[in-house]
Amino acid sequence: MATPAAAQEFDGHLKARQGMFRIMAINLGIIGDMAKGDTEYDAEQATMAADNLHAVSMINPLILFPEGSDAEAIDGTRALPAIWENTDDVGSKWADLGEAVSGLQEVAGDGREALGPALGPVGNACKACHDEYRASE
Ligand code: ASC
Numbered sequence: 001m002a003t004p005a006a007a008q009e010f011d012g013h014l015k016a017r018q019g020m021f022r023i024m025a026i027n028l029g030i031i032g033d034m035a036k037g038d039t040e041y042d043a044e045q046a047t048m049a050a051d052n053l054h055a056v057s058m059i060n061p062l063i064l065f066p067e068g069s070d071a072e073a074i075d076g077t078r079a080l081p082a083i084w085e086n087t088d089d090v091g092s093k094w095a096d097l098g099e100a101v102s103g104l105q106e107v108a109g110d111g112r113e114a115l116g117p118a119l120g121p122v123g124n125a126c127k128a129c130h131d132e133y134r135a136s137e
Contacts, residue, residue, distance in 0.1 A: 007076070010069040014076055017064040020056055027052040028122065031108065035115035043109045050108035057098040062087060071135050078135040090133065097125035
């Protein structure tokens with residue numbers, strides 16, 4: 001574990017990147033619940049949520065992952081050191097997420113039935129990164 005000073009140095013980065021993922025989970029949840037029929041479909045809400053996902057996907061995540069802010073160096077993160085050994089792959093997986101989210105954004109206003117098929121690639125993109133670069137809880 002790194003010194004408390006190092007952990008403190010990255011406190012803002014951890015908050016920012018975890019907040020970024022939380023924003024995505026909340027917006028994905030809104031669309032996911034509609035797709036499942038747990039909440040009533042609302043074209044405006046679905047579009048707003050998809051637009052938010054797209055906005056977050058436009059952030060370059062590497063800025064929020066400075067060297068030394070991995071789970072082996074500091075507490076409070078599940079970011080595996082493999083991220084820093086594979087930044088090209090991380091960037092490519094993030095781009096895949098962006099493409100999947102654009103697909104969702106295109107159909108979010110088209111009715112409940114359109115959501116499920118467009119959510120699949122988004123979920124796969126989330127999972128692809130988590131499988132390789134996030135520690136299990
Ligand atoms: C979510 C969430 C994730 C992804 C993932 C998709 O809503 O919090 O981590 O979707 O489960 O595979």
